[in-house]
Amino acid sequence: FMFQRRLYTSYHKLIKVNYFSTNNNFIRLTRNLSIMSSQQNHKLCMIPGPVEFHEDVLTSMSTKATSHVSPSFIPVFGESIELLRKVFVTEQGQPIVVSGSGTLGWDMVASNLIEPGEDALVLNSGYFGDSFAACLKVYGAKVTEVKSEIGDRPTLQEISDALSTKSFKLITITHVDTSTGVLSDVKAISELVKKQSPNTLIIVDGVCSVGSEEIRVDEWNLDVVLTASQKALGVPPGLSILIVSERAIQTFKDRKSPIPSYYASWAHWLPIMNAYESRKGMYFATPPVQLIYALNTSLKQITSTPLETRFEQHKKVSDQIKSVVESLGLQFVPKSREVAANGMTAVYYPEGIQPADLLQKVASHNVVIAGGLHRAIATKYFRIGHMGISVTEPERKHIDNTITALTTSLKELGYSGN
Amino acid sequence: FMFQRRLYTSYHKLIKVNYFSTNNNFIRLTRNLSIMSSQQNHKLCMIPGPVEFHEDVLTSMSTKATSHVSPSFIPVFGESIELLRKVFVTEQGQPIVVSGSGTLGWDMVASNLIEPGEDALVLNSGYFGDSFAACLKVYGAKVTEVKSEIGDRPTLQEISDALSTKSFKLITITHVDTSTGVLSDVKAISELVKKQSPNTLIIVDGVCSVGSEEIRVDEWNLDVVLTASQKALGVPPGLSILIVSERAIQTFKDRKSPIPSYYASWAHWLPIMNAYESRKGMYFATPPVQLIYALNTSLKQITSTPLETRFEQHKKVSDQIKSVVESLGLQFVPKSREVAANGMTAVYYPEGIQPADLLQKVASHNVVIAGGLHRAIATKYFRIGHMGISVTEPERKHIDNTITALTTSLKELGYSGN
Numbered sequence: 001f002m003f004q005r006r007l008y009t010s011y012h013k014l015i016k017v018n019y020f021s022t023n024n025n026f027i028r029l030t031r032n033l034s035i036m037s038s039q040q041n042h043k044l045c046m047i048p049g050p051v052e053f054h055e056d057v058l059t060s061m062s063t064k065a066t067s068h069v070s071p072s073f074i075p076v077f078g079e080s081i082e083l084l085r086k087v088f089v090t091e092q093g094q095p096i097v098v099s100g101s102g103t104l105g106w107d108m109v110a111s112n113l114i115e116p117g118e119d120a121l122v123l124n125s126g127y128f129g130d131s132f133a134a135c136l137k138v139y140g141a142k143v144t145e146v147k148s149e150i151g152d153r154p155t156l157q158e159i160s161d162a163l164s165t166k167s168f169k170l171i172t173i174t175h176v177d178t179s180t181g182v183l184s185d186v187k188a189i190s191e192l193v194k195k196q197s198p199n200t201l202i203i204v205d206g207v208c209s210v211g212s213e214e215i216r217v218d219e220w221n222l223d224v225v226l227t228a229s230q231k232a233l234g235v236p237p238g239l240s241i242l243i244v245s246e247r248a249i250q251t252f253k254d255r256k257s258p259i260p261s262y263y264a265s266w267a268h269w270l271p272i273m274n275a276y277e278s279r280k281g282m283y284f285a286t287p288p289v290q291l292i293y294a295l296n297t298s299l300k301q302i303t304s305t306p307l308e309t310r311f312e313q314h315k316k317v318s319d320q321i322k323s324v325v326e327s328l329g330l331q332f333v334p335k336s337r338e339v340a341a342n343g344m345t346a347v348y349y350p351e352g353i354q355p356a357d358l359l360q361k362v363a364s365h366n367v368v369i370a371g372g373l374h375r376a377i378a379t380k381y382f383r384i385g386h387m388g389i390s391v392t393e394p395e396r397k398h399i400d401n402t403i404t405a406l407t408t409s410l411k412e413l414g415y416s417g418n
Numbered sequence: 419f420m421f422q423r424r425l426y427t428s429y430h431k432l433i434k435v436n437y438f439s440t441n442n443n444f445i446r447l448t449r450n451l452s453i454m455s456s457q458q459n460h461k462l463c464m465i466p467g468p469v470e471f472h473e474d475v476l477t478s479m480s481t482k483a484t485s486h487v488s489p490s491f492i493p494v495f496g497e498s499i500e501l502l503r504k505v506f507v508t509e510q511g512q513p514i515v516v517s518g519s520g521t522l523g524w525d526m527v528a529s530n531l532i533e534p535g536e537d538a539l540v541l542n543s544g545y546f547g548d549s550f551a552a553c554l555k556v557y558g559a560k561v562t563e564v565k566s567e568i569g570d571r572p573t574l575q576e577i578s579d580a581l582s583t584k585s586f587k588l589i590t591i592t593h594v595d596t597s598t599g600v601l602s603d604v605k606a607i608s609e610l611v612k613k614q615s616p617n618t619l620i621i622v623d624g625v626c627s628v629g630s631e632e633i634r635v636d637e638w639n640l641d642v643v644l645t646a647s648q649k650a651l652g653v654p655p656g657l658s659i660l661i662v663s664e665r666a667i668q669t670f671k672d673r674k675s676p677i678p679s680y681y682a683s684w685a686h687w688l689p690i691m692n693a694y695e696s697r698k699g700m701y702f703a704t705p706p707v708q709l710i711y712a713l714n715t716s717l718k719q720i721t722s723t724p725l726e727t728r729f730e731q732h733k734k735v736s737d738q739i740k741s742v743v744e745s746l747g748l749q750f751v752p753k754s755r756e757v758a759a760n761g762m763t764a765v766y767y768p769e770g771i772q773p774a775d776l777l778q779k780v781a782s783h784n785v786v787i788a789g790g791l792h793r794a795i796a797t798k799y800f801r802i803g804h805m806g807i808s809v810t811e812p813e814r815k816h817i818d819n820t821i822t823a824l825t826t827s828l829k830e831l832g833y834s835g836n
Contacts, residue, residue, distance in 0.1 A: 045483035050707060058480035061708055065463035065470045067786050068655070099519040099656050100681065101703030107681045135680035230704055237486070238517050238656045238706035260678055262553035263518065263525045283791065285519030286648055288656035289468060290479055291706075368485050373701065 043363060046402045047370035048178045048208055048344040048385035049231035053294075054301060057234060060293040068289055069281030076296045077276040077287065083299035084241065087210065087233075088225060089307065090217035093243040096269045097295070099288040100240040102207040102228025104264065106135035108242055109172075109203055109224050111261035112252050116140030118169040121162055121200070125153040125184060126177030127374050132205060136172070139260055144168070150377060151335040153184050156192055163197045170201035170223070175209035179374040181346030181383065182334050183213065190220045201248055207231060210241075211302065212314045212343030212387045223248040229291065232314075232343055232387040234298040238291045310392060311342075317391045317399055318342040321384065324403050328410065329417045333374075333381050343387040346372075348380055350415050355379050357413055365405035461781060464820045465788035466596045466626055466762040466803035467649035471712075472719060475652060478711040486707050487699030494714045495694040495705065501717035502659065505628065505651075506643060507725065508635035511661040514687045515713070517706045518658040520625040520646030522682065524553035526660055527590075527621055527642050529679035530670050534558030536587040539580055539618070543571040543602060544595030545792050550623060554590070557678055562586070568795060569753040571600050574610055581615045588619035588641070593627035597792040599764030599801065600752050601631065608638045619666055625649060628659075629720065630732045630761030630805045641666040647709065650732075650761055650805040652716040656709045728810060729760075735809045735817055736760040739802065742821050746828065747835045751792075751799050761805040764790075766798055768833050773797050775831055783823035 045052055066073050077097075084095035098104065114120065114136060122133040124147040133143045146154040146162045154162075163171075171193055173184050190202050201223040206215060210225065211232025217225055222245065229239035244252075244266070252266050259265045268284045275282035302310065322337065325347050333346035349355060355371055359382065362369050370385070372378040384406070390398035463470055484491050495515075502513035516522065532538065538559040540551040543566055551561045564572040564580045572580075581589075589611055591602050608620050619641040624633060628643065629650025635643055640663065647657035662670075662684070670684050677683045686702045693700035720728065740755065743765050751764035767773060773789055777800065780787050788803070790796040802824070808816035 039482055042482040043488075045485055045488075047485050049704065050483050050485065052483045058482065061479040062476035064457055064460040064476065065468050065654075067463055067465050067468065067788065069788075070461075070463075070786060099517065100522070101517040101705070103703035104518070104681045107679065110680070138676070138678065138680045138683075228704065236483075236706065236708040237704045238709055258556070260556065261525065262528070262556045263522045264681070265556075285521035286467065286646065286655045287519070288654065288709075290654040291656055291709075368488060370485065370487075 044367045044390075044398055044401060046367055046385050046390065046398065048181075048383050049228070049387070050237055051231060051234060051385055051388045052390050052396075052398060053234060053236060054298065054389050056301070057236075057294045057298050060297040061236060061290050063290050063293045066289050068287050069283070073289055073292075074276060074279055074281050077292050078279050080292055080296045080299055081273060081277045083296070083303055084243065086303045087299060087307070088215065088217045088243045089219065090243055092246050093217045094246075094249060094270065094273060096242045096244060096266070096273055097287070097292065098240045098242075098269060099238065099285065099291075101237065102226070102230075102240060103131070104240040105205070105207065105226030105228070105242060106132050107139075107261060107264040108240060108266075109226060110136045110139040110141065111259060111264045112266045113170060113201060113203075113224070113248065114139045114141045115169075115255055115257045117142060119144065119166045121146065121168045121171040123154045123159065123171065123173050123184065123189070124148065125174055125180060125182040126150070127179035128174045128177050128205060128207070129172075132172050132174065141169075149335075150374060151180060151182065151333045151339075153182050153339050156188060159189060160192060160196060163193065163200070168197060168200045170203050171197075172203045172205060174205045175213060175215065176341040176343065178208040178344065178383075179372075180333050181341045181344050182339050183209075183341040186215065186222070187220050190222060194221055201251060208341065208343060211310070212391075213341065214311045217243050217245070229295060231385075233295070234302070234388040235291065235294045238288055239295060305392070313391050314342045314387065317386050318345065320399065321345050321386055321403065324407070328407065333377070343385065345384045345386065346381055347384070349382065350410070353410070353413055353415055355382070358382060358409060361409035361412055362405045365408060367402050367405035369402070369406070462785045462808075462816055462819060464785050464803050464808065464816065466599075466801050467646070467805070468655055469649060469652060469803055469806045470808050470814075470816060471652060471654060472716065472807050474719070475654075475712045475716050478715040479654060479708050481708050481711040484707050486705050487701070491707055491710075492694060492697055492699050495710050496697050498710055498714045498717055499691055499695045501714070501721055502661065504721045505717060505725070506633065506635045506661045507637065508661055510664050511635045512664075512667060512688065512691060514660045514662060514684070514691055515705070515710065516658045516660075516682075516687060517656065517703065517709075519655065520644070520648075520658060521549070522658040523623070523625065523644030523646070523660060524550050525557075525679060525682040526658060526684075527588075527644060528554045528557040528559065529677060529682045530684045531588055531619060531621075531642075531666065532557045532559045533587075533673055533675045535560060537562065537584045539564065539586045539589040541572045541577065541589065541591050541602065541607070542566065543592055543598060543600040544568070545597035546592045546595050546623060546625070547590075550590050550592065559587075567753075568792060569598060569600065569751045569757075571602050571757050574606060577607060578610060578614060581611065581618070586615060586618045588621050589615075590621045590623060592623045593631060593633065594759040594761065596626040596762065596801075597790075598751050599759045599762050600757050601627075601759040604633065604640070605638050608640060612639055619669060626759065626761060629728070630809075631759065632729045635661050635663070647713060649803075651713070652720070652806040653709065653712045656706055657713060723810070731809050732760045732805065735804050736763065738817065739763050739804055739821065742825070746825065751795070761803065763802045763804070764799055765802070767800065768828070771828070771831055771833055773800070776800060776827060779827035779831055780823045783826060785820050785823035787820070787824070
């Protein structure tokens with residue numbers, strides 16, 4: 001018993017010394033290599049979320065029981081709210097952090113901003129556009145969709161045409177549709193909406209983009225950006241996260257009909273966020289304490305480097321993977337590099353390769369990639385996630401290992417390229 | 419680096435040997451004492467949720483990144499659904515596990531079972547009755563409340579009188595109102611409803627009771643029991659958990675109006691639960707993988723002992739704490755022992771003792787207890803949680819330490835008893 005304790009204590013002491021003695025890159029690298037060994041026998045999770053998690057984030061997940069209104073937790077939640085503003089590049093936007101999946105984010109938008117009978121314009125570049133539209137309808141919206149072919153996104157001309165037909169309360173953009181890997185040009189769309197329909201609220205589904213794609217809430221005049229914890233924010237699933245503009249809050253306050261949700265109502269969440277940010281506890285629903293500790297750890301890591309560097313890293317790694325896919329003679333789901341996301345890659349199986357075979361073969365090389373999700377082509381393509389520490393900490397060799405696993409697997413299955 | 423790894427590996431090897439070599443109590447005790455040392459400097463979280471978490475549950479919280487549809491996760495989720503049936507003592511009831519706080523459970527009931535204009539009877543024994551009523555109203559219910567004085571619960575006569583006024587679609591019972599520590603007699607109420615109004619669905623808010631109070635879904639004819647992870651189920655906050663009877667599901671299927679929620683709709687969750695239980699992955703929203711690993715670990719621990727033993731343990735510890743409180747001359751919020759919960763104790767401050775002073779003093783003895791929550795008396799009482807491993811593993815001495823911290827603190831603040 002004493003022996004065990006001594007071992008345990010010594011281990012942690014060594015780690016701490018490494019961590020706090022200096023923060024130069026060599027030490028970080030050494031430390032990562034050493035801690036990373038604890039994840040050695042684990043199959044890499046290279047799907048478009050959940051992504052691989054940093055060891056410090058996982059350690060935060062096992063934070064000992066802590067009261068949600070205790071003096072140790074309140075500042076952690078408060079600081080996380082502040083750090084989210086940095087990640088979303090906003091000064092006035094109000095972060096809201098709720099226990100729930102990313103899917104809850106649609107209810108958090110629709111139930112607070114839509115009043116029955118109001119018009120919503122949904123830009124559809126895949127499965128998640130369909131779902132956002134379905135959710136808006138539940139809350140009484142009359143939905144107009146601009147839908148593109150699989151692998152494409154609505155053009156600015158199509159969006160402009162749609163905007164000219166009605167006065168839309170809001171427009172939704174799926175920044176990256178996880179089902180197709182298609183990237184939308186949020187900045188250009190926002191500029192168009194501002195010019196053509198300035199009263200329309202601009203809503204971005206950033207579940208698969210926040211932390212891996214450039215996004216600037218204030219500069220791009222976005223009203224809501226919703227996301228989840230388990231993608232490029234690098235935190236296990238269980239947090240629905242939103243940034244809400246002052247204009248969106250005002251719209252919410254001005255609504256005439258009652259809010260048709262209890263759990264998702266901003267009337268409950270805004271005071272909670274204000275309380276924690278001013279370092280006071282307040283109760284509506286018990287916050288997921290451990291997930292918020294993990295969020296805090298990850299946000300500190302993310303904001304310790306300029307966001308520009310982060311986006312460049314994601315772009316560079318994405319280019320690397322896409323070049324490999326291209327050199328293998330495989331075909332992307334997105335119709336061009338221009339409309340393809342930087343945090344994931346969606347690729348059609350080559351002829352003759354069965355879906356289950358490839359996923360299992362890749363898994364046998366200790367890398368997990370994902371199958372298809374878009375209903376119309378679900379069995380025809382696979383998806384690779386490349387977000388977060390797998391991208392920003394190349395010493396982990398996640399990307400190299402993924403490329404090797406993919407190319408080896410294809411070879412083993414008899415695929416010899418184009 | 420090699421040295422660290424050796425230390426780390428040795429530590430885990432020792433633990434594993436202890437754990438798997440035998441399961442007799444002595445070894446469990448030794449193992450617990452040894453692992454518990456890692457929580458030594460941590461203030462005990464003795465509030466009515468979140469409760470103290472077992473080390474193995476915390477370790478599960480830091481499970482490495484795992485796909486929500488991977489062959490390693492699917493059986494864990496599937497088994498957790500099966501284990502929940504055991505904890506709720508039901509064969510036909512359908513467990514639903516959703517990423518969210520306990521508060522989401524009310525929306526999960528109201529949005530699926532209430533159609534606009536239908537009558538709901540809410541038995542109110544504190545803050546959480548008010549909130550459940552508020553949530554039901556959001557979804558169009560006409561709510562009748564049977565409200566008792568603070569510290570009391572509606573009598574069977576009052577409930578019977580209310581039932582005779584209308585045909586209620588559903589009745590809600592807060593099993594334990596966390597704000598007052600008042601326990602409802604769910605079994606007796608259910609018998610009354612079955613006799614007097616058999617078509618009324620029986621809904622139990624078991625957030626602060628499941629795992630600490632006797633509850634038998636099938637035998638007591640309950641239609642929905644909703645709970646959360648962070649109380650007697652012993653898992654960090656972030657899971658909304660429900661059991662839904664066949665009758666409730668049929669009522670849901672027979673509803674004529676559309677379901678007024680997207681995220682909370684059973685139309686999405688029932689197929690997901692069925693899929694995972696039959697060991698298949700299916701996607702609606704990314705499940706909180708790490709929390710579900712933790713749930714699985716805790717449910718295995720809970721079901722390894724007969725539930726009767728568990729309930730007796732909670733009753734015994736509750737009696738012990740309540741006797742100490744009584745011997746100190748303090749007054750309970752619940753008006754009698756009969757209406758008092760077994761997993762928590764709500765106590766009025768003695769005259770002359772300031773709320774903040776007592777909570778801080780107790781915290782200085784490394785025990786965290788909670789202040790008041792019921793709006794009308796919030797600054798006048800405190801609450802102690804005694805659920806889960808703090809009760810079932812007496813070798814941890816959580817209860818002893820809590821009693822010592824409380825009595826010592828009162829003495830130090832000059833309170834000398836009655």
